[in-house]
Amino acid sequence: MDELVLRAQRFINTTYGGVSGIPTVEENGRTSWAVMYALTRCLQYELGIAGLSDNFGPGTLGALQSRHPRLDASTVPSANFCRIIQSGLYCKGYDGGEIDGRYNDRVSAAVRRLKADMGVAGTYSGDALTPKVFKGLLNMDPYTVVNNGSSRVREVQRWLNGRYVDRRDFFIIPCDGHHSRDVQKALMLAIQYELGMADGVANGVFGPGTRTGLKEHTVRVGTTGAWAQLFTAAMVLNKRDTPFAATFTAAHSETIEGFQLFVKLPATGIGDYQTWASLLVSTGDPTRRGTACDCVTEITPARARTLVAEGYKYVGRYLCNVPGTDLDKMIKPGELEVIASNGLRVFPIYQTYGGAASYFGHRQGTSDAYSALEWARYHGFKAGTRIYFAVDFDALDYQVTDNVLPHFRSIKSVMEEHGPSFHIGIYGPRNVCSRVGDEGLTSASFVADMSTGFSGNLGYTLPLDWSFDQISTITVGSDSGRIEIDNNIASGRDSGENSFAPPQVPDSGLDADFDMSRRAALLEDIQKYLVSKDIPEEGGSLPEDVVQPNSTTDAFNKIMGYDAVITRVARRLRIRKALLMCPLLWEVRKLTNLDSFADDGVAVYHTKGDWDPTDQWIKRDSSTGLGQIFAVTAINARAHAVRQGDIVASILDPDNDSHVWTVWKQLKGDDAFNIAAAAHTLIHGAHDVGIPRPGLDYSDEHTRRTLKRYRGFGDEAERDSHIQLGLYQVLEKHFAPLRGR
Template structure:
């Protein structure tokens, strides 16, 4: 909300300091970080610091402490210095005076009120502004109860500030009643200080030294004192229905039992180390046993025996492997699920390709992931009703969850619906990712990545209510042939994986398409294309597309015999050819038709300005076709005469065949894919895109290899990245129906 005094503060910092500090702020009348940064720089300027920074760091703090250990009516050095203080107070929501440069009654009252709101009024009595309070002033932290905050949490925050503010490395936390990373870290600082850690040693991290010392301080019903207060603060921070207290009474014991049951600890009601640890860090007590694990190692009979001996019941295994060369056992291996079932273990499947950056997530990628996971789960023999956990393997902040992760899971959910809801959807990720995905209705259980307490999505966040597995430590189990490394997971019982499996679907050659499946194929493709903004006959003007979904599918079906033959000849999945042709047909527009006419005019009358262009049902240029044929003739994949793409006669001859002969276009599409696995360039991609050369053509190409072949097929397209991204789901849809046919 626009505030007249905040606006005056912004105008003040711009007019007095703008040229001095090298920045100005937008004069909106609304407090923001930009204004706080500018005020920080103004303070640094007044202190004589030459290397100005947005950060109120150690140099600013030490310089301010040395020069002005207390700022008040007697020590404020200048009116403008005082106006920096007054501006900070107004941006914080306090009446700092009239920006008159005088540390008067209103300013003194505001500073006194600020310290009381922070909880430091007893530690720092009076109306003077000390350096660490000044640092707190120039942040966007609030010290009054916020709309989504609770009084119980605010009481914890004020108590932490009041008790530990004088310690060297402890800085004020917000007192808005909302649990944050800073609140969680401040609580650990408090534990460390009470354990006797010195300034410079205490760091707010729940590390081995802190854990070892805390084991000597369990609390239980009847106890009193600061450790009970710290324990109850941990309960409050974890959103348990208790109040901050230094007396461990029966009410707190009952709440502790409920918490212990929730996090799968023995429900004793005591504040033992394991319970205390679960309150302080997302990984909790890493020495505890877990009933579940996940691993990138194949579960052999010997390893299964190791897992059983370690008390493991549930084993997480991956549906696919994003790499063809590294981690060879990451995906479920042939015969492995049978071993798991025979040994009395149960398996829960995980789907992960790369998924370690926000850019890997969006609605289209979610649709692709949903289709791909269903296909892979069916291939391995996971029965219907199994829950697949889709991985979000990075520390997604709130904005990324909103913009990337939730649309991604919306795509997964819609792909699962298109597939007839064969599997449940789970989510793997930080506590916040899991909680928000579940709250949005896109998942039914969470697999929590709890081993990273510093994740923004874990720190200060409670364990999601729908958690099924909670990953907390890496261990190497067993020895000899039975040795394997696992991530150990707590299990709530909400998900129990599967203990029996259908016969797996091996990587056998494709067969002729079952015509009875065509209506379902058309429907799936149509729904997907509409969902990404490509309905039948979409586009405006010259971008208007000419082939409907039904026409594209019909054209591909007309060539099914040839596509099946090419698949057998080259050990190539039919879906690679089908996807290339389908996408080309659905993308063909009036502009493409006009360009084709220009090519014909060039060669027939000399009037056209275009010598070559992508054409025919595969949208292949004569130049690319000639190079693909030459390449494949040279490698013995096919026979024919070498042609020269530099000769008009050869270009025109091949272009006409592509334009008019659908079978020639389909055959050429297959040869382009063969060219792709042997180094056909793939066009220009944005920096940072992951490109890996595929292996030779085979029926079990990894997902990244399929992606790369589709990208190389469209190397001529200026939007190759976006086109490939969208076409991957088309591949998975075709693969779904090809799988039905070959395993009928």
């Protein structure tokens, strides 16, 4: 907590607490957007602006410019006006001079330092606070290097501020050593100003006027002045290891040659138009013709001939359609042979929806991985194929952290066990691809660079592992050979596939995703059946100190939330979905507070060096997670699955505490892992009791005995198995009609 930031927060609340439109801020001593927005509103109030807002926009800037173009000790209009300045300085990390309403020597020195850090001290000399500097004061932009920022990037940022801050639409950018959307726009504005564009014409967009102008400003060894500075600035912002300079040298030429090789441009070592474009905008020169493409349209023989004639070698096609939509984009029977016979190679793309952050997460990633593997094998893709999983939206950085990374962690987990011979790729904006690749979750990136306005593209460099770079949508060919494609540059990292195995058509008897319009009817039948077996909607015949947290409805809702995962696991292992769902639903419904006590005891056993050995709750293992599975049980079941060829994984030792703890944590914390472990436990249980492996035509008696073994041994397991068989039959009543759809 910063005591002086706390004083600034108290100043806001005390002085403006009764003013409509100025919210109370939390007094926590931490700078935040909420504090900066509040200070902006306080300033607007002091300026007499009606309709206070968080935005330090043209109205606020214009009012300052007309009334207070230079704020210093002799011109600051009031003590509270000065306190706003002082509060902003403290929130920005500068000495605000006690927030006493006096523009004293400390405030004067702080403003000078602020302008120097911004790079505008030469433009705005002295200690006066000018309108654009005030705007920069009341935001969260840093003006010193933070979070391992680059000093070279900061040099570029300060130069841009100092040279162009007096232009009408140029506002002070951060000087933190990090490239960003705002920095990218500032560089584009600078280029447009140097091209002679007037205020109001220059807009920071890579449009026709900018493209035409850059064609007349090739940079080569010996170029000096602003154009050399702008070009080397663009190099620095693209993470090229080169100095920002006013003269373009032979060393710069060598560095840009490396960049040209990286983005697949002719390695000339000069800053021609196409190199400018690749440095400035995600598409680069959008008129470049690539050697790869992707499309939603079937590649017929005529279309294949068109693509070959146009110079294309690789084509991306979709493994499946999106459920519930009319768009038919998936690979058609025989299409892969057409592609290969015409000398083309294909790379597969998996995308159902993927157009919002809410789609992505552990659960969906698990489902997508199983589904993609099934579709890849259905079409005949062989070992070594890379499948590109799509992230088709402008994911902000926190959404990558919270949604996309967990999604791909689950994809990798499933692929490693069920499709280790397949490689994982990603389609998405630059930042998404880079972050997922940097974590080792993918091996190549198909970059959605055509979306130039995406925040995940602006200010981010092309991923180091890029394989295809999507830069434009074009139409080629005529008549029956006419086809619309996305035109892609190929790096050579992925050469696609041109040889295919016989398609593995899924058995028509495999289960399908549940039709959620029938959800209420299924729940009603489950409730009626369980009540008939003396299992009420809530609670049960248990001692008073034993609490069951889940009702039948709670358990049903939780398990149905995993319907897609349960379906994919059942399909992959060729078992009945009802057989897997039955013990999961049963265990969640039967969960009690005693299970939580047991879980806590396992955590104590494995993490605390000093515990009471007489404590009955402290043990090395307990049944945990959705399916209430012991780690030892899961280890043995997974070992059996490895030996049977169902998964590829290391065989762990059930007598090794470290192995038990590792698996136990997965069972407890990863529901998808627990679901798969439940399936393996059912299969291993059947083996244990000497009956056939669960399959699609399993008898009722074998089903009952498998469910009994899942519960254990003895009278309770025997009794429960008969009740669970009935529950299985209720589920089958609703699942069977959906097969083969």
